[in-house]
Structures are given as C-alpha cells and as structure tokens.
Amino acid sequence: MHFVRGLDVKFRRMKDSRRGQIMAAARRVFAEKGIAVGIADIARAADISVGGFYLYFQNKEDLLRQLLDETGREVRAALATAFAAPGEPLARFERAGHAFFREICGRRRDALILLLRESVGFSAEVEELRKRLFQQLTDDVADAIRRVSGRNGRRGKRQAQVAALSIFGMLERVAYHYFIWETGSKDRRKVEEEALAFVRDGLGSVLLAGG
Amino acid sequence: MHFVRGLDVKFRRMKDSRRGQIMAAARRVFAEKGIAVGIADIARAADISVGGFYLYFQNKEDLLRQLLDETGREVRAALATAFAAPGEPLARFERAGHAFFREICGRRRDALILLLRESVGFSAEVEELRKRLFQQLTDDVADAIRRVSGRNGRRGKRQAQVAALSIFGMLERVAYHYFIWETGSKDRRKVEEEALAFVRDGLGSVLLAGG
Amino acid sequence: MHFVRGLDVKFRRMKDSRRGQIMAAARRVFAEKGIAVGIADIARAADISVGGFYLYFQNKEDLLRQLLDETGREVRAALATAFAAPGEPLARFERAGHAFFREICGRRRDALILLLRESVGFSAEVEELRKRLFQQLTDDVADAIRRVSGRNGRRGKRQAQVAALSIFGMLERVAYHYFIWETGSKDRRKVEEEALAFVRDGLGSVLLAGG
Amino acid sequence: MHFVRGLDVKFRRMKDSRRGQIMAAARRVFAEKGIAVGIADIARAADISVGGFYLYFQNKEDLLRQLLDETGREVRAALATAFAAPGEPLARFERAGHAFFREICGRRRDALILLLRESVGFSAEVEELRKRLFQQLTDDVADAIRRVSGRNGRRGKRQAQVAALSIFGMLERVAYHYFIWETGSKDRRKVEEEALAFVRDGLGSVLLAGG
DNA sequence: CATGAATGAGGATTCATTCAT
DNA sequence: TATGAATGAATCCTCATTCAT
Secondary structure, rough: OOHHHHHHHHHHHHHHHHHHHHHHHHHHHHHHOOOOHHHHHHHOOOOOHHHHHHHOOOOOOHHHHHHHHHHHHHHHHHHHHHHHHOOOOHHHHHHHHHHHHHHHHHOOHHHHHHHHOOOOOOOHHHHHHHHHHHHHHHHHHHHHHHHHHEEEEEEEHHHHHHHHHHHHHHHHHHHHHHHHHOOOOOHHHHHHEEEEEEHHHHHHHHHHHHO | OOHHHHHHHHHHHHHHHHHHHHHHHHHHHHHHHHHOOOOHHHHHHOOOHHHHHHHHOOHHHHHHHHHHHHHHHHHHHHHHHOOOHHOOOHHHHHHHHHHHHHHHHOOOHHHHHHHHHOOOOOHHHHHHHHHHHHHHHHHHHHHHHHHHHHHOOOOHHHHHHHHHHHHHHHHHHHHHHHHEEEOOOOOOHHHHHHHHHHHHHHHHHHHHHEE | HHHHHHHHHHHHHHHHHHHHHHHOOOOOHHHHHHHEEEOHHHHHHHHOOOOHHHHOOOOHHHHHHHHHHHHHHHHHHHHHHHHOOOOOOOHHHHHHHHHHHHHHHHOOOOHHHHHHHHOOOOOOHHHHHHHHHHHHHHHHHHHHHHHOOOOOOOOHHHHHHHHHHHHHHHHHHHHHHHHHOHHHHHHOOHHHHHHHHHHHHHHHHHHHHOO | OOHHHHHHHHHHHHHHHHOOOOOHHHHHHHHHOOOOOHHHHHHHHHHOOOOHEEEEEEEOOHHHHHHHHHHHHHHHHHHHHHHHHHOOOOHHHHHHHHHHHHHHHHOOOOHHHHHHHOOOEEEEEHHHHHHHHHHHHHHHHOOOHHHHOOOOOOOHHHHHHHHHHHHHHHHHHHHHHHHHHOOOOOHHHHHHHHHHHHHHHHHHHEEEEEE
16 A cells, blocks of 8 residues: 555656646746747647647646646745744835745746736636735735734725735836836846835835824 | 818828727727737727728737827826826825826726736737836836936936836726726725825835935 | 619628538538548638638538538428329329439438438537437328328327338438448349338338228 | 466456456447547546557457447347247247347447447448448348248349348337437337338238249 | 638647557 | 556637738
C-alpha cells in the first residue's frame, strides 16, 4: 500500500508539475503576445503537444480561470503576509503596499499583465471570476480598515469599501503605468514612495475619522 | 458650383452622420455583448450593410480607435470644463471628480465600458492608443497639480504624475465596481462623496507639501 | 414594387439554387465516400468555399436534416402518385412498389444510400428524424391498407401497421442488396417482379381477411 | 512442460475472457451512446486501460468486426436451431421467425442495435463484412426455401433469394420499429404473430409454386 | 455610395493510436 | 501483460475582409 500511495503521490506531483509547466508557459506567452494566441502557441511554449494541453485543462477558459485563481491567491497571500507583521496600522498598510510593488509588480510581471490586461473582457464567466477576485481583495482590505477604524455602521462599511477600492485602483493604475507600459520615471523606488504616501494620506483621514 | 459645394457639404454631413450612427451602434453592441461581436452585428445594429461599414471604417480596429479617441476627448472635455470654473484649487479638483461620475459614468456607461473593459488588450496598436490616452488624461491632471503646488522640479513632476495616476486609478476602479459591475452599495451619491473625500485627502498633502 | 419583388424572387431562386447545388454535391459525396467526409470535401464538390457552405446550412447536421426531409418527400410523393391512379387495390400497391424501384432505386441511388446507409446512427437528432420519416411512410401505407381492408379495430390497425412495416422492410433490404451493394442477380426487372409478388401474397391475405 | 502448457491454456482463457469482457462492454456502450464513443469509454466500461484495449484488438474497426462476426454467428445459430427441429416446412420457418424475435430482439437488444444501426456505414471494410454477413444469412434461408420448394433452376434460385431477402427485410424493420425505436404497439407477442403471418403468406405461394 | 454573398485563414477541440515504463 | 500520458492529424466552425453588382 505504501508503494501504491507512493506512486500516487509521485504521479500527482508529475501531473501538478506538468500543469504548472503549462501555466507558466501560458503566462509568459499571454504576457508577450496577448491572450489571443492559439492553444498551439501555448503548447509549443510548454514543450507539449496540443492534445497534451487538453489532458490538463478542459479548454482555454479553464486555463485562464486557474491562472487567475492562482494569481489571486498570490496577491492575497503577499498582502496578508505583509500586513500581518506587527506595527502601527498605517505602517502595516504601507508594508502591504510595498509588498504589492515588490512581490507582484517586480517579480510577477506576467501575472500582473494577466490580471490587469489580458483577462479583461475575455468572456462572461471569466469576468465573473475577476469580479469575485477583486471583491475578495477589496474585502480583505476593507475588513482591515474597519478593524482599525472601529466603524461598523452602514456608513463605516461603505467608507471602508470605497477606501479599499480606491487603494486598489491606485495600485493598479500605477502598476499598469510603470510596470506594464513601463512609461514615465524609471525610478520605481521613488514612484512607489509617492504612491504609498498618497495612500497614507487618503487613508489617514479615514482611519482617524473613526477615532 | 455653389450647388456642388452644397452637395459636398451635405455629403460630408451625411457621411459624418452615418459614421456617427455606426459608432453609436458599436458602442451599444460592444457594451452589451463584448468587443468580440462580429462586424455583422454592428452593421445590423447600425441599420447598414456589412459592406457599408467598410465605407466608413478601414477595419474593426479603426472603428475601435475612433471610438476610443472620441471617448478620450469627451472625458478630457468634461474634466477640463469642470476644472476650469473658478474656485479653490481643491474644490476644482473635486468638481472634476463629480463631473467624471455624473457625465461619464452616469451618462456614458457605454463609453466607460469600452474604455475600461472592452478595449483592453485588443491589439498592440489599440493598447498603444490607450496608453497615449491615459497619458494625456494624467498629464492634464498632473499639470493642474503642478500649477497649483508650484513645484516644478524633477521630484515635483514625479509627485504630480503619481498623484494624477492615483486619482485616475481610484476613479476607474470605483467606476468599474459601481457602474460596470454594479456591485455593492446602490447609493452612488454617497459612494461618490467618499471616493472624492479620499482623493481630497490624498491630494491635500501633495498640494500643501508645496506651500 | 414589381421590380423589387422581382429581385426578391430572383435572389430567393439564386439562394435556392445554391442550396440545391450544395445538397446535390453532398448527396454525391456522401454516397461515394460516406457521411464522414469533412465539410471541406462537400464544399469542394459543390464548387464553393467552406465559409460559403455555412451561408446555407447551420452545420453538417442541418444539411443532413434537409437532405433527409427532401428524400422523404420524394419517396412519399413517388409512392402516393403511383398509388393514386385508378385500379384494383392490389394493383395499386404493386404500382407503388414498381415506382419505388424505378423512381427511387433506379434514379436516386444517392438518396437511397443516404436514407438507408449514411444517415443511420449519425446523431440522436437525426435518428429522431429518421424515425418520424419512416413513421410517415409506413402510416401512409398502413392507412391505405386499412381503407381497403375496412378493418378499423385495434387489431386491424396493428395488422395494417405491421403489414406496412413489413412491406417497407422488404423493399429496403431488396433495394440495399441489389441497388446499394449491387449484389446478386443483375436482372433487376425480374428481382422487382419477385419481390412485388411476395408483397402481393403477404398483402393479399391481409386484405382478404377483412372481407 | 505440462506446467507451461497449463499456463498457456490458462492465459489463453484469460485472454479470451478479457476479450469477451471488452466485447460485452463495447456492445453495451455502443448501444447506449452510439458507435462514436471513444476507446476510452469502452475501456472504462470494460474495467481495463486504454492501452489494454489494444492488446486484444488491433483497432476500433477490429473490435467492430469481431462484434459483428459474433452477432452473425449467434443469429445464424438461433435460426438454424429453430429451423432444424422436425415439423412442417412452413411451421419450421415460423419457428425460426419466433426465434429471431425471442432470442435476438428480446435477449440481445445490444447486438440488434449494433447490427442494424451502429455498424451501418462505419467504414468500407465493415460495410463489406456486413454484406457478407447478410449474404450468409439470406443464403441459409434461400437454401432452405429451395430445398423445400425443390426448384433449382435459375428462376427458382432467384425467387428463393428474393424471398429470403424479403423475409429478412421484414424482420429487420419490424425489429427496428418495435425493439430499437420502441414505437407503436407495446404488445410484442401480437406484433410477432402478425409479422410472421405476413411471412407465411408471402412464403406460402413461393413454396407452393414449386409443387 | 450601398449591398451582402463569398472567401479562406485561423482557432478550438477530439480521439485513435503509440510507447516508455 | 498492463498502464495511461502523450501525440498530432483531422474536423468543425467563425469572422474580418473583399468585390461584383
């Protein structure tokens, strides 16, 4: 039985690695040539046959869904980890912002492009997934804001929700500008500082308003 | 000859009206069914033949380009007009924000969807156009910020640029959330207030920092 | 208006002729290479592009459906015409039998192959259509038998139904053998005579039983 | 050596049982989902791997061929056994007819569907096999008719051949109608009676003609 | 200017068959 | 013998674009 379980695990891993290999290739190809590339291109980039692709994904939309799920998990994890470390509330928000720029924009440009550009408007179902994903992310942040501000009334909730949306919107557009389009100032450290200063100020009064 | 010129003008107008008719139909159809709809659908919605479409637009991308240009002009105009009226700097920014929600999100949902969802990642050329468009918009705002703050050094420029990007990012995501996905609070007036309060706070220190 | 109607009619005809051209080509190709041929083969045989095919038929199944409908109408018409002429009941049945061999097997081998071989088991929907078609044909014959025999009780109905089915079964298998497989005796006139003699005898007692 | 032979025999048996297991599963699956199902479905139904399938059959067509052969043998055996028992010639034909309905239609619906629906038009080679199979079956019956009628001239042969074909055609269509489509009267006993009465009458004069 | 039938390249997906293990 | 992942040719269908009328 051990042997069989061992095999099982081994196969599961192989399967996972194959799947991961395709996902990585797809992210690369999507980022470079756009999501309109054919399955053949993805398969080629993943060193696999066209039929092989369909062994691991039901169809192109399924691949995109898994890619988005993964990206969503990564972003949430990066933000949550950075936010979890002890410190002043505002400092923790700021750390989370830095994490977004460092972990995601800096290290996962492919994922960023997928999330902000290539997956947009792909299909109704994918759009629904994007919506859920953004809701999770903004809910996470809105919860954090509410916990810090202590405001739990309808107004407090809406305020936290809007603040969370605003923060994400800022991060997104700044990321799109500097990391996807690679426009404007090349000094991303400074850009990062300014952007987070803007967040801090916007957030500051939201948090203080509750005190 | 007058007659001929008259005809000419008339034809130019007819041509313009035809073109406008197609563009309006396209915006409607794109917003409803996504940019993947065929030319046939657009032509049907515009009460024109498929061949007729190609008399007014070189191809689908050309249509999209013109649609985006138009939308860009409208947004700039709405913001510029609102900002131009006299008053305190911060109040003028706020008015521009209100104009975005009222004029664009409220009255031009089709254009909003096109700008933020359907045109994203369509093709390299369209993406280039989107980039230019966003640069114009953020440059407008950044200029205004710089004029008010008086800071014209490299740092001031970057600061203004980032602030402008941040403001647009916020407006975009809030618009996407409440006007495209139509999620969350139904009280858009209040959402608008909160969002603009956030902008005001973030902007406040940028402007004051220069004083 | 006459002009416009004229155009309309002309276009309808052109469209019909195009459609008919494809249907004729398809019957030929199906009979020769089997229904598994690709749309490309059908299109080539019909001197049309692949896209052109889809201008006239929703998909392959739609083509098959229309082909079967047409064949069904032809067979019913051939039998009905032959049966309608005056004469003794048995002689009229016999004439209908001759019509089947002459009009359908002799002149429309393609249609015969489609009906008895290529359309079999294509898809659930087509099988449903085949079922309806055979029911119509056997109902026609069963009605004729009942009218002649005068028996309208449950037993008479069943008897007529089974006799009609039997007749069709005979005609089909004889047709399959001699006209599709082209096996056995080459003297089809004589085969025809023998087969119809068999029908006459089987039918004779059914008809007389009622007297 | 005994040991080895024993093993050999055992393996042969295992091989046979494996093969039979696959054939049984295939008949079931073909009858239910149509012959278009993939090898994977058949393998799953037979509790075997895809690769395993190819240890016992060269390819899908080979499976179909063996399935048809088997079905042919069964039908011939059922008819021959029923016909072999002593009695009046006509009564023996009738018994064979009953055997067809009882043994084949009633007990082997899967085989019936395969023979009359799923194997039709599969490929040129399978069609050839079907042709041989039907020839054997009709030759068997035609021989029996000839032996009873005593007519051995060219005309007698043709007459017997056509009569045999007619009988099979009737049985087939009645079977298709009542046992495959499961349409019409639910009282299969009575249907069977009527159908065989029809055969008896048709056959009667063929047999008597020779006397 | 206007039409819409026609084109055909391109993309998604399936499935019989093979082969390394 | 047995497995099932891998292959890739084959097929269906769509849609931007053209062009004869």
